Amino acid sequence: MIKRLLEILNSRTSAIWLLSVILMALVASTILPNEITLPPDGWALLAQQKPLYFRLCETFSTPYLVKSPAFLLVTFLLFLSTLVCTVNRLSGWWRYKISEFTTERAFSFAVAEYLEAGPDVVEGIALPLLRGKGWDCAKEKDGACRIISGRKGIRLGFWGSIIFHGGLLLCFLAVPISVLTGFSGQLVLTEGMTLPLREAVDTPIKADVKTLPSVNLAVENLHGQYAKGRFKVQFGGDLVIGGKRLPFSVNQPGKYVGLQFSLQEFGFSPHLVLREREQVAFDYFLNLRHGEDGDYFPLNKDMRLFVLLFPDFIQQGNKIGSRTRELKNPVLLVRIDRDGKPIHQGLVKIGASATVGDYQVQAPEVKNWVNLTVSREYGLIVLIAGMIVGIGGLFIRFLSNERCLTLQLSPQGAGTTVALRGYSRYYPAFLEKEVQTIAQALDTEIER
Amino acid sequence: MTRYEEILLWLSMAGYALAFAAFLNGMVFKRERFPVYGFRLIIGGFACQTLAVIARWYATGHAPVMHTYENSLIGIWFLVLIYQGLSRWFPPSRMFGVVVAPFSLLILGNGLLVGAELQPLEPAFRSNWLFIHVLFAWFSFGSYLLAFADGIMYLLKERGSSGTVARLPDLKLLEELSLRLILFGFFCQAVMIGSGAIWAHGLWGRYWGWDPVETWSLISWLVYGLNLHLRITLGWKGKKAAWLAVGSLFGIIFLFFGFGHGSSIHTEMFAQ
Structure with a gap:
């Protein structure tokens, strides 16, 4: 049973199906309005005038859908599938210590031709030609034949993909960490009024308030700046909390014992x-x-x-x-x-x-008043780490177009038979074009 | 907008409109010189647009990254830049101009309709993350649009091979070019989403909130992720892959024009 489940999870087709289900559900959910897309009056009116439709929106529009058990289950399965696939690819590499490129060498393209010059001459022309085009070359002898082998491109395509999926897994992990350990609430404060933090904060989960420090807070020196009397330029003030004075402004939140106070509204x-x-x-x-x-x-x-x-x-x-x-x-x-x-x-x-x-x-x-979002977000560190790792992996994967070629020079009469074969994992048509260009350049150089 | 900016912008739009006409003429009536004129007109339009961007930057005192018009102006500048870069690396892709030119006109026209008032940088936009977010957003949208153009060219070439269409690159090359463009766009969009999340945390105190713009950016990223998996893992090729590249752009279009489907925190970032 577990073996069968692992097989299903390890299948890339399953991962694609899971991703498709998530995508379709998300697209469908965006059609329905919710508290974010409608103003508060509109949302309340919808509840009064179309109760059935409202119920549908309250269940399936995006912010609600993503918290539903079914959606969370599919997302969890996608996480497991990504994990199993990645671990499996890694264990495959560990077993043989060779990359997928070496085992799969997915595409190859070859040209063969006869050149009227001896192998020494051809080798003398081919080596600088290939090196000039950025190929890392080595040569060897096999009886009468000479073989030039070359490599080009970053050889980390496999690792790029693994690192990207590793980053993705970290991003998946950040979500439950945020949900289970985070805090979010709103704080409306009028300038100069001191209030206890636990009582002043408005949060959907009241029990969370106990996790906040028992301190008083107030806002002072609230100021707004306009250009030409109407364009918003800068808004901010000082947050006085637990004996500390923390300056804050839009985009520059105040921070106090792991809590962030971000300015949302000013009036x-x-x-x-x-x-x-x-x-x-x-x-x-x-x-x-x-x-x-x-x-x-x-x-x-x-x-x-x-x-x-x-x-x-x-x-x-x-x-x-x-x-x-x-x-x-x-x-x-x-x-x-x-x-x-x-x-x-x-x-x-x-x-x-x-x-x-x-x-x-x-x-x-x-006076002035402000609305501050109070938040605590332990998942952010994991998310940022996941993003950096994931983006790094994608960058490596994008840059890596690992390819290799062999140039076999066999003496034939006064001339040489040249067999040129290129291998690539990702872009066969570009490889074909590249191999043909090298063969043509070799021709031209020999004729010259 | 300033008078100089207005003149330069209209000149660049005229350049793109004429370029589109030239590319279309070349394709429909099989006139082989016309795409060459089209490419030159795009370069001319791009030069005028560059000056328009500079004029706007000078007049407002900040990079044009705020609201629809400025995003259209700088976004199309990046799109045409990527198109020219691609044309230099892979000259047969110049024909993609037949898609790039009208799309540029459409986006710039939409920006102008929304309004191009000169404004100082709003407080919510005063973040270094914004520049990374916007820069990579446009790199990714530019790459995806070129992949879309590539898909269209593939489907055209696949149907017939006479006149200008015959001069399009080989089908296999078009297919791989599309994959590379999507891979690059996917990477850039990942940076866009990541930097946006960090910026959002500083601004709103949370890195993700299922706002419509956030949701559609995730959807479009997942669509391209699925696209890559279908092509690399399941080996979708040929017409199927071309239709994938064409169809995937709709997520991006919806992301860009999706504001009309309800309010978003992205339209009013800080309330006063």
């Missing part, structure tokens, strides 16, 4: 206070996510607040807007909706107050 956070008959009805820093469209916040049971920040406010007649995306002249548009319908609206300059309907609205200051 304005105005402080908004609403008072109704001298009573505070609303007092929050609002992390605005949709800078140009505005955000909604619940005010009470029936009412909600719509807030839009103009960082560089401008008004021309009835039209209002922002000149740039930089915080130069910040003004808030505050609208109060009841049952989805606007009832009051007003503008509040930052640092000032205004009356909107029954409310006294105050906006004392604007």
